[in-house]
Amino acid sequence: MEGPIRVVCAANDAYAKHLAVMLTSLLRNRKSATPIAISVIDGGGLSPKNKARLRRAVKPYGAPLDFLRFDNAKLKGVTRAKVYKRYGKEAFYRIFIPELFGRHVKKAIYLDSDMIVKGDIARLWRVPLGGAFVAAADDPSAAKMSRKLGLPPGRYFNSGVLVIDVERWRRHRIATKVIRYILRHAKDIRFPDQDGLNAVLHGKTKRLPIEWNCPAFRSHLHPKLRILHFMTPKKPWNRNPRGKRLYLQYAAKTVWTDGAAEGAAF
Numbered sequence: 001m002e003g004p005i006r007v008v009c010a011a012n013d014a015y016a017k018h019l020a021v022m023l024t025s026l027l028r029n030r031k032s033a034t035p036i037a038i039s040v041i042d043g044g045g046l047s048p049k050n051k052a053r054l055r056r057a058v059k060p061y062g063a064p065l066d067f068l069r070f071d072n073a074k075l076k077g078v079t080r081a082k083v084y085k086r087y088g089k090e091a092f093y094r095i096f097i098p099e100l101f102g103r104h105v106k107k108a109i110y111l112d113s114d115m116i117v118k119g120d121i122a123r124l125w126r127v128p129l130g131g132a133f134v135a136a137a138d139d140p141s142a143a144k145m146s147r148k149l150g151l152p153p154g155r156y157f158n159s160g161v162l163v164i165d166v167e168r169w170r171r172h173r174i175a176t177k178v179i180r181y182i183l184r185h186a187k188d189i190r191f192p193d194q195d196g197l198n199a200v201l202h203g204k205t206k207r208l209p210i211e212w213n214c215p216a217f218r219s220h221l222h223p224k225l226r227i228l229h230f231m232t233p234k235k236p237w238n239r240n241p242r243g244k245r246l247y248l249q250y251a252a253k254t255v256w257t258d259g260a261a262e263g264a265a266f
Contacts, residue, residue: 012045027061032122119226
């Protein structure tokens with residue numbers, strides 16, 4: 001695949017610093033010479049100060065970072081979903097990734113902010129989709145959620161790591177279909193985008209090994225994990241989950257300044 005590895009994220013001011021830590025871990029663990037281009041979806045929740053801080057965080061690694069403006073009017077009606085207040089509007093942005101790029105972009109990797117990337121992201125980029133719309137790893141609640149959504153047993157993925165066939169997604173209007181599903185099930189949906197993505201993309205998804213999206217509370221079972229994901233409300237900045245020490249190691253290496261003390265870590 002020609003062009004850079006396209007990494008897409010979404011954040012607001014509450015998660016900006018943690019996004020910087022995730023991106024630092026990703027860039028420090030790259031092995032391939034393939035360029036990485038980072039895009040952060042911004043629906044108005046990022047201050048100019050934090051945008052500048054994010055750019056400075058990745059500058060030492062030579063990775064360009066831009067911001068994709070998102071029109072929150074696309075989420076009209078979604079606020080009826082009871083989980084909206086818990087997760088916020090940023091959780092829905094990933095659904096629209098293919099619509100935010102031009103036709104020249106064929107593929108993208110979406111990553112949540114509450115992660116540490118230990119593996120070379122180029123290996124994930126090279127995963128062949130083989131006609132699938134997306135590649136994703138199973139969610140810890142797959143057994144229960146697959147029953148709830150009427151899917152085959154255990155076939156329910158976590159949307160924190162997505163390798164997206166941008167062209168196919170756009171051509172089949174997946175964003176429209178997912179939002180339509182969320183609106184129809186607004187009263188009983190449990191996970192905002194995730195339930196909709198699983199329902200719409202059933203049978204069109206490639207399974208990723210759990211090492212590419214490993215829940216922190218199961219990290220001790222996967223010594224060769226490549227992405228550690230703090231999936232639960234227990235985050236390394238507010239509690240003491242498994243993997244906190246690793247998060248703190250990368251936080252100590254993350255540049256997070258206003259420019260006056262360039263190179264200082266937070």
